[in-house]
Amino acid sequence: MSNEEVFFKWSPEYSVNIKTIDDQHLELVNILNRLFVAVSKREGEKAIAGILDALVSYTQTHFALEERLMRQAKYKDLEPHMAEHKKLLAQLDDLARKHMLEDKPIYFEMLSFLKTWLKEHIQGVDTKYSAALQQSGFSVAAWEREATAEFALMSNSKKWWELWKTA
Ligand SMILES: [Fe+2]
Numbered sequence: 001m002s003n004e005e006v007f008f009k010w011s012p013e014y015s016v017n018i019k020t021i022d023d024q025h026l027e028l029v030n031i032l033n034r035l036f037v038a039v040s041k042r043e044g045e046k047a048i049a050g051i052l053d054a055l056v057s058y059t060q061t062h063f064a065l066e067e068r069l070m071r072q073a074k075y076k077d078l079e080p081h082m083a084e085h086k087k088l089l090a091q092l093d094d095l096a097r098k099h100m101l102e103d104k105p106i107y108f109e110m111l112s113f114l115k116t117w118l119k120e121h122i123q124g125v126d127t128k129y130s131a132a133l134q135q136s137g138f139s140v141a142a143w144e145r146e147a148t149a150e151f152a153l154m155s156n157s158k159k160w161w162e163l164w165k166t167a
Pocket residue numbers: 066081085121125126
């Protein structure tokens with residue numbers, strides 16, 4: 001993939017200073033980029049549906065892990081953050097349904113919506129919880145060690161991008 005073709009270019013300014021979370025955000029960006037390529041090159045419904053599935057399941061897994069981190073750290077804004085996650089998943093579901101009902105595919109609408117959402121979510125509420133956790137003295141390093149081991153055991157934690165790259 002050449003540089004001009006990158007739909008969502010990762011930038012260090014998106015870091016929330018928690019490596020596990022950054023890695024997962026980057027993976028979500030990679031999945032979105034993969035989706036963009038598939039849509040642009042008209043790889044077909046089946047391929048695209050597979051990528052969308054990966055996007056949804058990885059998002060669910062990532063949200064679950066993030067929510068666990070905030071819960072363990074007794075983060076005060078856990079509830080509104082969880083509500084944002086829930087809303088996005090419902091919106092994704094809506095878009096998928098709308099897509100099936102429309103004659104014309106709405107992939108580009110979906111892609112730009114997801115890109116904006118992810119960017120704003122990371123730089124907004126994700127950055128806020130990360131800063132609050134680090135300031136409260138919560139041991140992010142210890143949590144990360146535990147999370148990495150646990151995440152590896154979770155289903156849907158596949159490195160999709162790695163799989164696609166080598167396919
Ligand atoms: Fe989040």
